[in-house]
Amino acid sequence: MYQILLVEDDKSIREVIADYMDEKGKDTMRLTLAEDGRACEGALERQTFDLIMLDVMLPDIDGFTLCRMIRKKDMVPIVFLTAKGSEEDILWGYGLGCDDYIVKPFSLATLYAKILAILRRTKQENKKETITCGAIRMDKQSCQVFVNEREVQLQNKQYEILRFLMEHKNIVWSRDALLNHIWGYDYIGVDRVVDNQIKKLRNALGEEGKRIQTVVGRGYKISDA
Incomplete structure (x- = not known):
């Protein structure tokens, strides 16, 4: 069972993604939800994850800063989910070490396919x-x-x-x-x-x-x- 952390401050987006992932990946993945950077830090202290979906514009610690902090300790796959879609932002995200950068609005089916592909690839690489x-x-x-x-x-x-x-x-x-x-x-x-x-x-x-x-x-x- 893949353990996934979703960090998103918008409750409606958080719930839509969680509902879709729970339905499509009920036998393969389990989501933990965090509404801001502090909640993300707390979740990471309590358990390890196979992948993190990370919003950039969070109310306390922005996603780019969180990514830098996570990368200092861990190479867990990180996928940005954000409305910040400029080329500068995208290149900055990849430069920080994200595995994918998905600009809102996005297709839930495409998001699920990308997440599953990254998880499978990472599993093979780790072997x-x-x-x-x-x-x-x-x-x-x-x-x-x-x-x-x-x-x-x-x-x-x-x-x-x-x-x-x-x-x-x-x-x-x-x-x-x-x-x-x-x-x-x-x-x-x-x-x-x-x-x-x-x-x-x-x-x-x-x-x-x-x-x-x-x-x-x-x-x-x-x-x-």
Whole structure:
């Protein structure tokens, strides 16, 4: 049974989503409802969730701030449900580490399909002890990295960056997002530390380092292509 947290201050929207999810996913998912940021924090203290649906415009702590706080401790999938539909807001949401960004109004059927797809994908990814990208293979249990079956020695931060990128292939991550995920939100320093570690990581991976691509003006991603 998937455990899902819905954080939405609009009671009517909260109830409509809850009713639909309860009917469609009664055998697969269970919803916990929170009306604001404080209630969200309380729910997260009491139990763990498989996915969080998060409104942005909440009366106390906005959804973007909540996302940053959650990402400091957990990689649980986060789906924003919000009326803030500008490109700037959407890119900001993805930069913070959300898994999807859905603009209101939306189809309940589409929302359910997206939620189910993310849950299934995450379940499969969590089962994998080995992840690959091209000729790069990472054993998450032993924290070893191989290129063409030859082990590559990486420093801790380089390994963490590579693992994060490989677990989120083809997604562009800004420097700020990587700083938040790898170094933590309390990191005090310059964002160029990300560039330096990416450069060292590419060098360590040799020819396969080209799979870590720079997306000008946006950040970095890793790709099989």
